[in-house]
Amino acid sequence: MEEVLLIPRIEIKLPSNLPQDQIPIIIREIPKIDRRRHHRINAERLLLDFNVSKVYFKKVLDELESKGKIYKNIWKIKKIFYPNIFIDVLSTKGTVLITLSLNFRNYNYFPPQVGFLTPDERLIKSLNPNAIIPDNQGIKHLIKHNHGVWVCTPGTYEYHDFYFDLDRWELERYGSTCNIIELINRIIGMIDRTNENVIESAF
Amino acid sequence: MNEKKFEIIFVIQGKEFPIEVNINQSIKAGVHKALKQAGQPGSLEGWELRTDNGKLIDKNSSYKDQDIINPIKLFLSKGAGRGGGLTNT
Numbered sequence: 001m002e003e004v005l006l007i008p009r010i011e012i013k014l015p016s017n018l019p020q021d022q023i024p025i026i027i028r029e030i031p032k033i034d035r036r037r038h039h040r041i042n043a044e045r046l047l048l049d050f051n052v053s054k055v056y057f058k059k060v061l062d063e064l065e066s067k068g069k070i071y072k073n074i075w076k077i078k079k080i081f082y083p084n085i086f087i088d089v090l091s092t093k094g095t096v097l098i099t100l101s102l103n104f105r106n107y108n109y110f111p112p113q114v115g116f117l118t119p120d121e122r123l124i125k126s127l128n129p130n131a132i133i134p135d136n137q138g139i140k141h142l143i144k145h146n147h148g149v150w151v152c153t154p155g156t157y158e159y160h161d162f163y164f165d166l167d168r169w170e171l172e173r174y175g176s177t178c179n180i181i182e183l184i185n186r187i188i189g190m191i192d193r194t195n196e197n198v199i200e201s202a203f
Numbered sequence: 204m205n206e207k208k209f210e211i212i213f214v215i216q217g218k219e220f221p222i223e224v225n226i227n228q229s230i231k232a233g234v235h236k237a238l239k240q241a242g243q244p245g246s247l248e249g250w251e252l253r254t255d256n257g258k259l260i261d262k263n264s265s266y267k268d269q270d271i272i273n274p275i276k277l278f279l280s281k282g283a284g285r286g287g288g289l290t291n292t
Contacts, residue, residue, distance in 0.1 A: 067217020
């Protein structure tokens with residue numbers, strides 16, 4: 001069934017001078033980003049104070065480095081290059097299934113933007129529906145979109161952008177729901193790690 | 204009758220909370236204790252409990268019912284909660 005949009009999409013043009021390494025991989029090299037409903041968060045066009053976001057980025061790194069080791073059979077840090085952190089998600093056999101791309105540009109004024117990459121770091125276009133675990137109400141939170149897969153759960157850019165008027169990031173960014181360890185585990189909990197074929201297609 | 208006792212390590216946001224349990228005990232009692240120690244007392248609603256291979260554990264059952272009969276690490280995190288959709292992935 002064709003999706004019916006009650007609210008028109010808007011187009012956001014990226015400024016030409018936006019440094020490439022600041023752009024989340026999920027939208028890199030895409031000249032126009034379409035957003036639904038509004039562009040109130042609209043972080044694609046904004047680069048706020050680097051010094052502020054670097055302070056918060058350092059806090060995230062400290063937390064990941066001090067607490068992340070306990071999850072070594074589930075996920076591990078692959079690569080860190082400000083404002084990005086790549087996390088390898090491991091299968092139950094220990095192989096790398098996918099890589100989570102977390103972009104902390106403008107953090108924590110805005111939430112991190114999450115993308116899904118293949119182990120060789122190509123953007124995943126779609127995930128295998130059989131490898132996605134719905135919540136206890138049968139709702140899936142990993143949603144295919146034009147530019148890859150979106151994570152629709154509190155603590156992510158996509159969620160708080162979409163639900164800007166209903167569920168504000170700034171009201172819960174310091175709460176446990178939006179804690180970075182919590183967020184990573186929540187996202188990985190949506191993936192069946194016993195299934196070695198999580199990726200359906202990639203760009 | 205003596206019930207077998209052992210230790211479950213509940214992992215919450217990267218921290219370990221060891222709790223002694225017995226094999227016939229409801230899992231949610233241990234979860235409740237661990238969350239309280241983690242400074243997150245209150246309802247268990249929304250919390251998901253998994254093994255390190257991602258298997259979801261029914262908190263309302265006993266350890267024996269879930270084949271948990273020896274010390275193990277179990278991982279607690281909040282479920283997806285709000286948002287999501289019924290579209291394909």
